[in-house]
Every structure is written in structure tokens, then in C-alpha cells.
Amino acid sequence: MNTTIAVKEKIFDVNDRIAAENREIINNAGIYAINIMASPGAGKTSLIEYMVGELSSRRQILVIDGDLATSLDADRASAAGAQAYQINTGGQCHLDAVMLRDAFKYVNFDKIEFLIVENVGNLVCPIDFQLGTHHNIMVASIPEGDDKPYKYPGSYQGIDALVVNKIDLLPYISFKMDYFLNGVRALNPDVPIFHISCKTGEGMDEWIKWIDKQIEIHKQN
């Protein structure tokens, strides 16, 4: 198994190097970039649709979608008003920096201010591969249950903002918010947390304001 470990380390080294190159490209273009991660069906694509709908009248947005198969997500982002590009990972359980760099060849950065990368739906693997984006954003979802920070600590530890989606379902589901938040805070004490519903729009103002502020900050740099 030592060969496996050596190969893995090499993969991580290469990934980190390419991620640094991606970051430089993004910074030079004055773009704010996020990497959105979540379990399958937590609402990544719905969140992206909402953001594009709210921001695209005043911000140029590029969405790069990662999926095992289909272009369903990129189609939704595109319909919402963003430039969108789909990466099909061909079975790979996460995006990596090389895939993102390859996607950069096919997109047009001209006037883009905000890059949203949607990762493969997976609460385990994506967090291990930095892409070069500025922030890792996790979308949690009420129906997933309140024990997820305890059972998937890596993904909660390595994020820069947490969006808790589907709060409109709280009346129908047994979800102890205190237990959930205690789990998050134990792993990531200062992470900003946004409670939202993509369906009803509840909590969205605060989230959009936060994102818009980040775009402004990274534009000035």
C-alpha cells in the first residue's frame, strides 16, 4: 500500500501547485471565486440559480459545474442568466485543480466579476482538493439531518462559509438546530452561517449581501 500513498501524495502536490496557478489567474482578472460543495441534492444548483437571478443584472457571472454525467446543472445556471460551462468528471467523485484549469481554456473571463464553481455532490472527497478559489462554501440541508458535522467533520472543518438550506422544511422534520450548530462550531468556530430557503427566499438577502461584499473586496485587490 506504500505505492498508493506515494501516488496520493504526488496527486495532492500537483493539485496544490495547479490550484495556486488558478488562484493567480483569477486574481489577475479581478474575479471573486467560490467552490460550492454539498451532499447530492442539498441545493447547490438552486442556490446558484438564486444568486445568478439576484446578481446578474449588475454582476457578470461565470458558473463552472462539475458532475459525473449530464449538463443539467450548467443548463439551469445558463437559463438563470450566467455564462455556464459543464465539466463531466467521468466518474471521478470530486473536481480537482487540473479540471478547473482545463475548463478555463473554454470560458471567456472578459468582464467576469464572480466565478461560481459547483463541485460534485459529495460530502467526503471534494474538500481534499483545493481548486484555487477564494472561498469554500458548504451547503447543508435540513432533511440531511442534524448529525452531519459529527459524521463528516472534514467537510465542515475546511469551509469558509456555511449555508443551511431548506429551512422551510423545519416544521416537517426532526432537526435539532442547537445540536447541529454545536457540531459546526466545535470544528469551525468562526465560520459565517446563513440560514436560508431557496424555495421561499427566506434568509437570502443576508447571503446575497455577503456574496456581493466579497465580490467588491476582490475586485479592488
Place this chain on the structure above:
Amino acid sequence: MNTTIAVKEKIFDVNDRIAAENREIINNAGIYAINIMASPGAGKTSLIEYMVGELSSRRQILVIDGDLATSLDADRASAAGAQAYQINTGGQCHLDAVMLRDAFKYVNFDKIEFLIVENVGNLVCPIDFQLGTHHNIMVASIPEGDDKPYKYPGSYQGIDALVVNKIDLLPYISFKMDYFLNGVRALNPDVPIFHISCKTGEGMDEWIKWIDKQIEIHKQN
């Protein structure tokens, strides 16, 4: 990257060999064994609790739980009335046959008729690693959305039964059942499908009957 591919192939070969050994151990003991897979929070543990609650008065059940961290799931299976053993994968995104074989050293097969293996919550990686169980069972969940068979085809292709959980949430969620089922049938035309709610108990009779029949079949072999 050729080294990586060669190492991967070697890993799959070793896994398949150990899976065959696991199957022999299980068969010799007259045990029916299933491998339950799903996204995080689809309801694997709730389904196991329900099965143990319904069956443990007349069937001896062993639950082997796989998680990145904690023994929360094994604790729940144990409280419901099964013998339970927790595997912590230490970050690995799936169980493999070697982990299951190692767990076998710590459990007592005496009188066991039904082995439930709960995999790591992940819709991508677990399906690639056979464990030696008789059936792969997938738990889908209404709040995950109706597009999952299209976006995660591998996991829907490689299963022997599909349990669609949380149907009690259908009134509150936009979920096109026809679209979902067409996606499943295109990948896996004959897979038995059970529509259930672990919360209300709806549809559970049929599922428990199917499982009980499988236990009986494998006992006689």
C-alpha cells in the same frame, strides 16, 4: 498518471478477491447480507432502525456500520436491538471488502441470520467496491431531488433494490416521480422499488416482507 491507474486496478483486484472470501464466510454461516448505500442523510440508519425493530423478535441481526467518524450509527442500531459494530474509515469515502473482513474478526456470527452493512454516506464511491454481500441496496430520498439517477448513474446501475424514502415529504417538495422513475428504469430496468417513509411507516410492510423472504431464501441455501 499510468502509475495511478495501475495501483487502482491492483486495489480493485485485491478488493474483489477479499469480497469473494467474505461471501463464502457469509454463505457458510447461512446469513443473508446486504450493503446499504445512499447520500448522507437519505435515511440509511433510520431504515436499519426500522428493520431491526420489526425483525429482531424473530431474526438474529448483525449491523456493521461504516462512517468517517463517530459510532452514532452503530449506537442507534444497537439501541434498536441488533448486535452492532462500527468501522471508522478514518477519512476513506467508502467501505471496502478488506474493512469488512477485518470487522468479521470482532463480531459473533453465532445464530445470525441477517447482516446489514451500512456504507459511508456517498453517492459516488461505495458502488465501486463490492463487499461480498448478496445485495446492494440504495436508499434514495425525496428531498434529494428527482434528477439523481441522471447525475449519479453508476450508483443506480449497480443496485439490486431501491428504497425511496421520505415520501411523507412529497406534499412539501417539488419532485416529479415519473421523471425520477424513468431515470432509474433506463439504468436498471428490473430493480425492485419500494416507496417508504421511515417516519410514518408508510410502505414498510412490503419492504420488510421482501427482506424477510430474502433471509429465508439464503438460510435454506
